[in-house]
Amino acid sequence: MSSLPLFSRGLAFGMVLIGLVEGNQAAAQTGDAAHGKVLFQQNCAICHADTTGPGNSAVIRQGPSLLGVFGQKAATGPNFNYSQALKNSGLTLDTATLDRFLTSPPTLVPGTTMPIVVPKAEDRADLIAYLATLKAPEGGSAAEVPPPAPGEKGNDIGDWRHAAPGIKYHFTLADLPAPYATRSAGNGPAVVKKPDDARLSVPPGFQVKLFASGFSNPRVVRIAPNGDIFVAETGANRIHVLRAADGADAPSENEIFATGLDRPFGIAFYPPGNDPEWIYIANNNSVVRIPYHNGDLKASSAPEVIVPQLTESHGGHSTRDVAFSLDGKRMFISVGSGSNVAESISKKSVADAQAWEAEHGKGAAWDSETNRADILVTDPEGKTPLHTFATGIRNGVGIAVNPTTGDLWTSTNERDGLGDDLVPDYLTRVKEGGFYGWPWYYMGNFEDPRLVGERPDLAGQAIVPDVLLQAHSASLEMCFYTATKGPSLFPAEYRGDAFSALHGSWNRTTRTGYKVIHAKLKNGVPTGEYEDFLTGFVVDDRSVWGRPVGVAVAHDGALLVTEDGGNTLWRISYAGR
DSSP: OOOOOSTTTTHHHHHHHTTTBOOOHHHHTTSOHHHHHHHHHHHTTTTOOSSOBGGGBOOOOSSOOOTTOTTOOTTOSSSOOOOHHHHTTOOOBOHHHHHHHHHOHHHHSTTOOOOOOOOOHHHHHHHHHHHHHOOOOTTSSSOOOOOOOOOOTTTOTTSGGGOOTTOEEOOOGGGOOOTTSSOOOOOOOEEOOOOTTOOOBOOTTEEEEEEEEOOSSEEEEEEOTTSOEEEEEGGGTEEEEEEOOTTOSSOSEEEEEEOSOSSOOEEEEESSSSSOSEEEEEOSSOEEEEEOOTTOOSOSSOOEEEESOSOSOOSSOOOEEEEEOTTSOOEEEEEOOSSSSOTTSOOOOHHHHHHHHHHHOTTOOOGGGTTOSEEEEEOTTSOSOOEEEEEOOTEEEEEEEOTTTOOEEEEEEOOOSSOTTOSOEEEEEOOTTOBOOTTTEETTTEEOGGGTTSOGGGTTTSOOOSEEEOTTOOEEEEEEOOOOOSTTOOOGGGTTOEEEEEOOOSSSSSOOOOEEEEEEEETTEEEEEEEEEEBOOBOSSSEESOOEEEEEEOTTSOEEEEETTTTEEEEEEEOOO
């Protein structure tokens, strides 16, 4: 991500671990620290550092450094904006408590959105043993990184102060700076309670109202053919369903549809059309389905496993989305990378790499990145062997099929660590067999400086995405505006266009994202332009009260938006008539 996120990005892991592990080191050392280091790289390193940089400098990632975590109190480490809940918890974890946390984070810390679990007791012991070896630098923690200077409206088009409905953007390859033109920032937000005077903004003629609240980590929102609203509550391992009359400002029914899932994210109804028989759910490492008929408010049976395993590796980007082709014959599943830029995979010669990709797709990575950073495809029954539809897509959090053209699209988080304005996130049509660059290249033929010379054969092979977004915006879910009637119908110029939720930056000096954008299409083809549509979630340079995740078009033409900062669902309608 530029992030989860995550929580596609697992921020809560560091929020709890840093300063929550207390030093029963003798017990921790009963595990295999060497194997724990491997687990750390596979599960934690995308967000958390276990080393210092040159000159004892802090290594900035999305979560806090885990150096010296044993013995620290909660929320006391440097270089991270901890949640108020964690600051007030007073928690200190010994080995046994940490073991319980890694088994089930929400059980120990209710409300956490930490996506990583370690189900095997021996793996937990090994990981804890490795954490016990991570000593704080001499003289204490690595030096505090000074906070970014406050942005000034007008100086940086990406700055949150500049954002407002109608502000337009059109980034091109000519706008890309050189790598490391600015330092790699660590500027994660403090998520605070919505201030009394906070107001969301939408374009003239539109209105935005709170529709529902009290969710537990609401993520994807999808609309059933009959108009019921399904929300994935990823942290709570369940699916929520709401029902509302057209034009209503609040739901009339509010139920839990299904529980006992494994970090559910993507939701899709099958077969396509007005009379589905199944609801498909993308878990963290599987796809399941539940019998469904229009109007069901409770699951009628336990989930049926359709795809039992998506990848052999765990950790890293944890969200999975699912969508079907218009003819219902193909099922697409997005799987994000396990790392920022495949730092831990082994080296291969060009010949060996090409032999690998002959089976796995052009530019496909290997080792712990096998079947990751790509979009996979099979049939709705899961009988066709799972294989790559497109590769090099670092974290295609959201996928959607354009109902007019049938094109598959993705909303993608690109890589971190190259500076404020690299690498742009993006929305794009996805070409079958296409390679989108990760980890060796980005935005076409730009070689990642951390992997120079490793894949010269891929030079010029990566596809340039259609719509480049402000770097580090963390684009999550997307949808197409398909409504043609209803009391909340948007003006005709929006029909067929795309909307995307930007969860917001952490790897940028001046904050960006934290809004919903509107991307222009002409006859189904993106123009490359987009504009701010919903803004107002940022409080100041340090804090935000909302982080948009899901977008969907309601039965009555309204646009619904979930956000996981305040755990709410918002409704945007058009009243300009």
